[in-house]
Amino acid sequence: MGVHRIWHHGLVPTEGKRPLDALRSRLISRQRQHDDYTVADLGSSDDGGSRRCDLKFAYEGGERRYSVQVLLSLCYRAGEDRVTWLLAAACTRPWRSCHDAPAHRIGLEELGASGSDEIPIETPVLAMRGWSRQECDHLADLLGEALVAPWRSSAVLVLTEPPTVPVAGWPGLVNVFDVDDRFRHTLNRHLPLGCVLPQGARLYVPPCDQLPDFVEAASPVSGEALEDAITRLIQARSRTPLPEEWAQVPSVRDWYATDPFASPEREPDAELVGKLGRAERELAEARGVITILRKKAKAHAEERDRHAGEVKTLRRRLEDVCATDVACLREQLAQLQAEVDDYARAFEETEAERDELRRVNGLLAGRLARHHDADDEVVAAERPPEEFPSFGELIGAASASLKHLAITAEPAPAAILDHHPKAAAWRRKAWDALRTLDAYAGARTSLLDAGQDPGPELSDVLAFARTGQPGSLISANIIALAESDTVTTNERLRQARTFRVDPRTNPAGRDYFGAHIALERFKSPAPRLHFLDDTDRTGTVYVGYLGAHLPTSKTN
Template sequence: MGVHRIWHHGLVPTEGKRPLDALRSRLISRQRQHDDYTVTDLGSSDDGGSRRCDLEFAYGDGEGRYSVQVFLSLCYRAGEDRVTWLLAAACTRPWRSCHVAPAHRIGLEELGASGHDEIPIETPVLAMRGWSREECDHLADLLGEALVAPWRTSAVLVLAEPPTVPVSGWPGLVNVFDVDDRFRRTLNRNLPLGCAVPAGARLYAPPCDQLPDFVETASPVSGEALEGAITQLLQARGRTPLPEEWAGVASVRAWYAADPFVAPDRGPDAELTGKLGRAERELAEARRVITILRKKAKAHAEERDRHACEVKALRGRLEDVSATDVVCLREQLAQLQEEVDDCARAFEETEAERDELRRVNGLLAGRLARHHDADDEVAAAGRPPEEFPSFAELIAAATASLKHLAITADPAPAAILDHHPKAAAWRRKAWDALRTLDAYAGARTSSLDAGQDPGPELSDVLAFARTGQPGSLISANIIALAESDTVTTNERLRQARTFRVAPRTNPAGRDYFGAHIALERFKAPAPRLHFLDDTDRTGTVYVGYLGAHLPTSKTN
């Protein structure tokens, strides 16, 4: 009897305080509802900072023509927000694209699972025809990154024309995207020339299977050919070694190397007999202990009733004493709340005065640097900061007038802030921050172009503001040149801070913006302005985001 193997792995979002136990319970509960397969809990283990559990599933076609054995290993590491999984399956027949995928049979995709490349494992074809430009651009960007990722272990079929025979996905190994021509062109702009989607269909094989991509340009697209390509991919996966992160797991390696359809030989178990004798002796001893405990419980119940009467009397006395104290405490609480509100208003006024003094200090420093324009600078210092009715107009003005900045920020997050009561103050502070970045970029670029060492005062934006250089209009206390290690090392949080840049800065067209300026330090929505200093290479400071505080490990 031949054993035809296959594997795939990925991630599942966590739920609750014990996500591993919750996933195991949901898989076992689903089996009780469907009853067309069996599930065996092989137990769990702890390994340092991680917990692991293994489940085994078995099913057939009901007529004895074939049977399937499935091994599912789940691993959760403390502090992470997802559970990693590996599904290994063996069948007594060769896998074909028309067969039910094991991940679908046991309901793994119902848990919101995705592949190792974070593409959801779903059976239906994702239709992407008639989507808006913003939706197309966003998904094309994400899909383009996944298609060229060397760690992708699932295949992606992109259909630009409908095939002669409907083609569906194979959860865990093949995802199908049905796109229109506009999305196809948008996706191709995010892919290298050799990876472009033709006006037909393309099956992107996983790099680990070492298969060439299947390209179909005939019109109409041959559905039979696509089904054959998917079947070839499934057969190749049976020859692909397990991923390195799972190959070292003893339970996974042992199951994948053995023949799961061979029943193990079982003989008399002397050790089990000995354990049974010990269990009987322990049961007799436990019964004696229970008798003693029942007697003690009766005595404790009587003592508890006596204490309950005493507590009831004490509670009555406490209520009489606290009736007057509560009124006094409430009056004190109201007075303290008024003092807190007064302190908050005084703090906001002090911050506003500090920002204005910082702005005037920057203008006066500019006057000293440009003494021949003293009259114009004094007049400018006497004028209040420019007012903008909305963040959109502020961004437009900055784009037009601040030549050393490249503003690639999406205006939508900033527009949400316009409805906040403190929006006017945030716009003034954002305008001063943008002008400070522009002044820093101009001063540093001029020094580099002249072949001079910029010196410590121009080493970065923080040093520029801290030393009070000409054009510095904001406090150094609101500037941070990097995020915390928690954010920097978390891929999901890092991606939230990755924004567009010019190819000359990063050929990928995107880069990580860790540096930021706080327009409001503590109170939600705590707006932030994220920037990227590229003055050493292009003489430009990028502004990639202006809006509410981006997610952190505490807010999500």
């Protein structure tokens, strides 16, 4: 028995605090009101900063002449305003345009779903005759952009004359627009010459299906020819590979590659057993490496303390010789200063090695977590540290890629640091600090969204770094969760640490940022990164300031 497949994908607007659960509940509740199909919840999973769930539908065609199996996979990424969906369907006979579209049968268009081109998937024909010029210009601009978009995965049928037989859409794969001649001219101004709409009808085929557009310029338009063109498009989708962003999802890939009407095999997967064995061996090796690195980190810490003690001894010797002869003192001072500089450089190198070991420990912890759950990926953490020519570009890259952070920091204080000789080192440490905050926020919000207790390891950023959680790239010694009482109780100093936040966090639009990370501990300008942890409410960590040390009671 042949299995004929189709797929289409797009977006659904979110609603409520847990949009994925809300969409799943609405689809399951709808089935209780319609007994012409069945639905099974295949469960959900977490993947880093995203959640995914799968629903399986089944129904029979007219007079039970064929059967249909449908897999609907939903994915929600934290911080986005829409849920992405992919509908994969299999039929025991070749698809035709007269068949009931799976998206319509399960009620997907009732959720306000749209295709990948953001055109809503709707069954009725959208009549656009007699619209105002402003309405025509606006919609022609949007439609013209969608028609030439390379990522468009649904077809668009535009009619300028009524066909001999009424033609309806196929939700998810074909949208139908009935337009007048004025809109046709308006739309053609937004299209290249090869895509212009003639007087009659044109079926704009998605680029992924690699079919020519169907053009009918005869009058009246043949409805039968249009139906045949839509049928050819639907059947061509059976040979079109899954979109890249869905092709690597295990549940979708496995369902689409197998016969959903066949009974499941009960024998164990030898390949999976082999992979699990290799994963266990790699896990044991990773644990051994972590043990060695911890010993090295302890040795480096002891060496750092020894260097610090020697520096203190040299400073005491410098004070002891202050009463000696001036000429002799100057000579000794020069020698001692040279030794102090050597030890200071050694101290800085030790700190740099300690930070690198901390970063390697975080990467290995991420690799360890990946082997515990084959679906977890820590590719982002395994990339080498990025180099940024300026703090402005660093902040821009962080705003674009670190989705759990809200960076409200003004760029001017950070830009001043670019002229310092140690700016490159500070930028590397700031990048690791921002990635650590993003990893902490992602791990904590993922557990909170799942209704689980984050536990003591994720109680705050300091505990996250101190326990070496996956994604922790900085030392816990440079993290402070609060300022001193002197700063906190002084209104002037407190206002200097008050920065912008979302009204959901504080209706006043501003809040106090006492927590900070030291990019340089002692030497001026001793740059600091101030942050506010709001993962319990909005799932966000704010970064309100990046620049030189803010004023204290010891500064003017």
